[in-house]
Amino acid sequence: MGTETSQADPTGRAGEPVERVWTVPNVISGLRLLLVPVFGALVFTHQDLAAxxxxxxxxxxxxxxxxxxxxxxxxxxxxxxLDPAADRLYIFVTLVGLAWREFLPWWLVLVIVARDLLLASLFPLLRRHGYGPLPVHLAGKAGTFALMYAFPLLLLAGMPGTVGTLAWTFGWACALWGVGLYWFAAFVYVEQVARIVRADRA
Structure with a gap:
């Protein structure tokens, strides 16, 4: 969940990672990306256990x-x-799949996607000022973890009886907590970008 990014410098310049492609973490992230369409097909075809x-x-x-x-x-x-891209794709595919199957309301999909679109809109501004991706904030990682915990539970919510009820309850608790942390991290990123722009103009 963005675990490869150094948090030593909020501007993203100090301690930047080098240009390497064939590393073990990159191979693992690449394989995780390849599983996204497999996961999506399983969700949309109601093969919940395999998904x-x-x-x-x-x-x-x-x-x-x-x-x-x-x-x-x-x-x-x-x-x-690669690492955050894989996270975002899994979150997006799961959201759309669960909303399509009416396990989730579409407004939740829009709330989460809007946050990612907001951050994506900041990338051209960062590049214009000579910066790469900002360090991953702890709240953002925690929010992603919460959402990734929520989705398996919400998949299990369709089961009858106590298991389904408990899965629905804890799944929604994790989902709402994750959305809150997700947006808190977004506001932190926006503030960091604003600080970068002000510093460069000064």
Whole structure:
């Protein structure tokens, strides 16, 4: 969940990762991206158990590539792009799939997608001022984790009886908590970009 990005400098210039492609974390992130269409097909064809397994594998691999990147100093610019891209795609596919199956309301999809569109709109401004992607904020990582926990639970919410009821309750709790952290992190990013622009103009 964005675990490869250094947080040493909020401007993104100090401690920048080098230009490396063939690292273990990048290979893991690439394989996780390849599983996105598989996961989407499983969700849309109501193969929830198999989709749940893929989602768990993706989540574990996300954690593993972050540990490897930090432990063996294998951070890279490509990793900065692949890791969050995979997270966003899994979140988007899950949201659309669950909303299409009426497990989630479409307004929740719009709230989460709007946040990512807001951050995407900041990238050209950062590049214009000579900066790459901003360091991943702890709140953003926590929000992504919460959402990734929410989705398997919401997939299980369709089960009858106590299991489905508990999954629906805890799934929605994680989803709302994740959305709140997601947007809090977005406001932090906006403030950082504003500070960068002010500093460069000064």
């Amino acid at each position: 749940l397994v893929v989602l768990v594998v993706a989540g574990v691999s996300d954690w593993v590539d972050g540990v490897i990147a930090r432990t063996f100093d294998q951070t890279s610019r490509l990793g900065q792009l």
